[in-house]
Amino acid sequence: MNECKQCGTCCRKGGPALHTSDLPLLKEADGIDITDIVTLRKGELAYDQPVGAVIPLEEEILKVKGSGGEWICKFLAQASNVCRIYKNRPLECQKLFCEDPEPLMEIYSKDRISRKDVLPAEHPVLELIEEHDRKCDPIKMSELAASAIENWDESAELQAGLREMLIFDASVRELVIEKAGLPEESMDFFFGRPMSILIKGYGIIATPSGKSFSLRKL
Incomplete structure (x- = not known):
C-alpha cells in the first residue's frame, strides 16, 4: 500500500489544480477560498509537472496559489511538512504519491474546473x-x-x-x-x-x- 512519507517534496513543486469534485471544498469554512486560487488562463505559459516543461495551456486551470513568490503550495507548513488543509485536501493531493504517479495521471486532465464553475x-x-x-x-x-x-x-x-x-x-x-x-x-x-x-x-x-x-x- 502506498503511504505518504510527508516529506513535502510534491507540495514544493506546486499546488494542485482543482477538479469538479473539489467544488465542495470552496464552501467549507476550513477549506479553500477564492483568495487561495490563481487562474491560469488558456494560452498562458505554465509549468506542466507530468511533462516537466513550460508549455502553453490548452484550457483554463484553477490552481492553489504558491507562497513566498514561488509555486510551493501555500497550504504547506514548510517547517514541519504538514498540510494545513489535509482533511479537506483537493483531489490531486489525494491521488498524488511521488513513488507512483499513475493514480494522479489518470485524473490529471479530467473534469478540471474554471471560474464559471465557481461563480x-x-x-x-x-x-x-x-x-x-x-x-x-x-x-x-x-x-x-x-x-x-x-x-x-x-x-x-x-x-x-x-x-x-x-x-x-x-x-x-x-x-x-x-x-x-x-x-x-x-x-x-x-x-x-x-x-x-x-x-x-x-x-x-x-x-x-x-x-x-x-x-x-x-
Whole structure:
C-alpha cells in the first residue's frame, strides 16, 4: 500500500489544480477560498509537472496559489511538512504519491474546473472577466511579444499593443478592488496572473510608468 512519507517534496513543486469534485471544498469554512486560487488562463505559459516543461495551456486551470513568490503550495507548513488543509485536501493531493504517479495521471486532465464553475451566473464580475479575456488574451500577447522581440527597435506598433493590454489589465484590477470592494488577493482568481508577470515569460520586462508601462527586452 502506498503511504505518504510527508516529506513535502510534491507540495514544493506546486499546488494542485482543482477538479469538479473539489467544488465542495470552496464552501467549507476550513477549506479553500477564492483568495487561495490563481487562474491560469488558456494560452498562458505554465509549468506542466507530468511533462516537466513550460508549455502553453490548452484550457483554463484553477490552481492553489504558491507562497513566498514561488509555486510551493501555500497550504504547506514548510517547517514541519504538514498540510494545513489535509482533511479537506483537493483531489490531486489525494491521488498524488511521488513513488507512483499513475493514480494522479489518470485524473490529471479530467473534469478540471474554471471560474464559471465557481461563480454564480449572476455574479457582477463575470462580464468584466469576459471583457478582460478578450482584451488581454494571453495567446494574442504571445504573438505580439514574439514579433516584437524579433526586431525590437522597429516594433513600436507592436509594443503599443502590448502596453494597451498591460494598462487595461492593471486598470480593471484597480477598478474592481475600489468599486466592488473585493480583496486584492482575489484578483488572481478573477483575472489570472497580472499581464506584467506573464510578459516576462516572453522575454520582456514591463515597468509601471505613470498610467502606462515602459518595456524592455530581458
